[in-house]
Amino acid sequence: MNDSRTDTADRAARLLGRPFAINGLGLRNRIVMAPMTREFSPGGVPTEAVAAYYARRAAGGVGLIVTEGTYIGHESTWASDNVPRMHGQAQLSGWRRVVEAVHDAGGRIVSQLWHVGATRDPGTGPVPDADVLSPSGLGLDGEAKGRAMTGTDIEAVIAAYAASAAAAERLGFDGVELHGAHGYLIDQFLWAGTNRRTDGYGGDLAARARFAVEAVAAVRSAVSPDFPVNFRFSQWKSGAYDARLAATPEELEWLLAPLAAAGVDAFHASTRRYWLPEFDGSGLNLAGWTKKLTGKPVISVGSVGLDKEFLGPEGMAFHPGTTGIEQLLDRMEDDEFDMIAVGRSLIADPDWPGRIAKGEPTNPFSAELLGALE
Numbered sequence: 001m002n003d004s005r006t007d008t009a010d011r012a013a014r015l016l017g018r019p020f021a022i023n024g025l026g027l028r029n030r031i032v033m034a035p036m037t038r039e040f041s042p043g044g045v046p047t048e049a050v051a052a053y054y055a056r057r058a059a060g061g062v063g064l065i066v067t068e069g070t071y072i073g074h075e076s077t078w079a080s081d082n083v084p085r086m087h088g089q090a091q092l093s094g095w096r097r098v099v100e101a102v103h104d105a106g107g108r109i110v111s112q113l114w115h116v117g118a119t120r121d122p123g124t125g126p127v128p129d130a131d132v133l134s135p136s137g138l139g140l141d142g143e144a145k146g147r148a149m150t151g152t153d154i155e156a157v158i159a160a161y162a163a164s165a166a167a168a169e170r171l172g173f174d175g176v177e178l179h180g181a182h183g184y185l186i187d188q189f190l191w192a193g194t195n196r197r198t199d200g201y202g203g204d205l206a207a208r209a210r211f212a213v214e215a216v217a218a219v220r221s222a223v224s225p226d227f228p229v230n231f232r233f234s235q236w237k238s239g240a241y242d243a244r245l246a247a248t249p250e251e252l253e254w255l256l257a258p259l260a261a262a263g264v265d266a267f268h269a270s271t272r273r274y275w276l277p278e279f280d281g282s283g284l285n286l287a288g289w290t291k292k293l294t295g296k297p298v299i300s301v302g303s304v305g306l307d308k309e310f311l312g313p314e315g316m317a318f319h320p321g322t323t324g325i326e327q328l329l330d331r332m333e334d335d336e337f338d339m340i341a342v343g344r345s346l347i348a349d350p351d352w353p354g355r356i357a358k359g360e361p362t363n364p365f366s367a368e369l370l371g372a373l374e
Contacts, residue, residue, distance in 0.1 A: 009359030058107025
């Protein structure tokens with residue numbers, strides 16, 4: 001091994017191998033498995049293969065696993081019958097097996113709670129007659145789709161988030177993450193492009209954050225005080241990669257401060273390329289700004305270890321090669337953010353954490369890997 005590779009491996013072992021804690025939850029290192037929808041759960045029930053898939057990543061050295069998005073118990077969110085659900089007896093039993101397998105492998109796991117909102121097409125999912133719900137009855141393209149949520153709808157969906165969070169705690173999960181990114185329901189409330197409401201859930205960014213804040217508060221009340229509640233958010237949306245919730249750090253604070261006050265223990269700031277600055281005049285990425293503004297633990301993410309960024313589902317057809325993590329280590333050394341989430345690199349190589357720490361080559365990602373759980 002040449003000197004530069006040895007130096008990088010030593011830095012990776014030291015910086016990524018540091019223990020960390022979120023609301024008292026001890027984690028063995030700073031590496032997170034990013035949530036990635038796989039659709040290998042027929043009827044919404046995670047199978048033994050799903051349990052083995054997550055357990056392999058835990059055994060490979062991941063400190064914290066964030067599950068693929070799990071549907072909360074509201075019929076309007078079920079876009080696919082193969083996406084796992086965080087409700088229902090059979091579904092929860094399947095998740096219990098997953099949790100036990102991950103714990104047996106030495107890992108920690110949180111459930112990502114998901115409502116897809118207007119990204120669901122009418123007539124799809126296990127309940128095809130269910131309405132497509134969103135803040136203003138608009139899709140991400142701004143065109144009419146489904147219907148705007150009533151106050152009763154809002155109360156029911158928030159209650160479903162809370163119920164699924166409570167179920168996750170009963171099953172033995174180590175925490176939950178609310179999926180508030182990428183143009184799904186919570187993000188549709190946050191983004192001016194899809195939230196045209198004129199009631200208390202629409203208006204400026206602080207008002208548009210009300211739905212998210214109430215969902216976080218409901219989840220926080222439904223679980224134990226020391227049960228971690230994380231929140232994932234993004235500027236970009238699927239098919240709207242230039243979209244922005246906040247144009248300045250001040251606007252970002254308007255969004256994040258009430259979420260932190262409502263009970264968020266850690267933020268998961270999703271970007272497509274972790275190395276890009278978020279605002280002019282500073283090299284901080286979105287996660288770095290989030291940590292600076294809130295003081296909360298923050299997870300960063302975005303094409304770690306790959307030489308091509310994530311471009312949405314169509315981008316999964318690319319065959320990215322691997323690339324170095326020196327810049328990531330520089331940012332970790334500066335404590336710009338606390339943890340780093342790794343996605344496709346962990347699909348390609350369950351042992352990615354250990355290989356990085358030893359300076360060994362990692363397996364490259366290819367689209368063929370999406371056809372099975374390995």
